[in-house]
Amino acid sequence: MYLALKHFHLTCVVLSIAGFALRGWWSITGSPLLRVRLTRTLPHLVDSCLLASAIAMAWIAGFMPFVDDWLTAKIGGLLLYIGLGALALKATRPRAQRATAWAGALAVYSYIVAVAMTKNPLGWLALL
Incomplete structure (x- = not known):
């Protein structure tokens, strides 16, 4: 059960970041696609499934x-x-502020993934 849940969670991780990256780009470029239902x-x-699967995996493990x-770091x-x-x-928000926040959010997402992979609050630094 845990392995299936983990695969579902990882799928949600990929869908979530891909969706956020695309919506962030659309926000910066002013695309009307950002307003589509x-x-x-x-x-x-997607994010609700991601959170639910994370909670379930933490509970099981x-x-x-x-x-x-x-x-806690995650x-x-x-x-x-x-x-x-x-x-x-x-x-x-001004376009420059949105772009900066978008880049920052992507960097933080990378940190979260690193912490998940290493099980260390230092994230990618733990691999050095």
């Missing part, structure tokens, strides 16, 4: 935030990613 609703479905430092990264992502997609 599917573009506004599908990310919520017995990981606990504030006990497992790498999981949650902190997730909160930062959400904040930067919200800035990146907010149409009322």
Whole structure:
């Protein structure tokens, strides 16, 4: 069961970041595709599945935030990613600010993936 859940989770990870990267690009370039109904609703479905599968995997494996430092780091990264992502997609913000927030959110996403892969709050630095 855990392996199937992990594969589902990883699929959601790829769909989530691909969708965010595309929507961020559309936000920066002013594309009307950003306002399409599917573009506004599908990310919520994917991200809900991503979060639910993450919680289920943590439950099954017995990981606990504030006990497992790498999981705490991932949650902190997730909160930062959400904040930067919200800035990146907010149409009322200046284009330069949206672009900077978008790049920052992508960097934070990379950090979250690194922490997940290494099980270390240092992320990619743990591989050095």
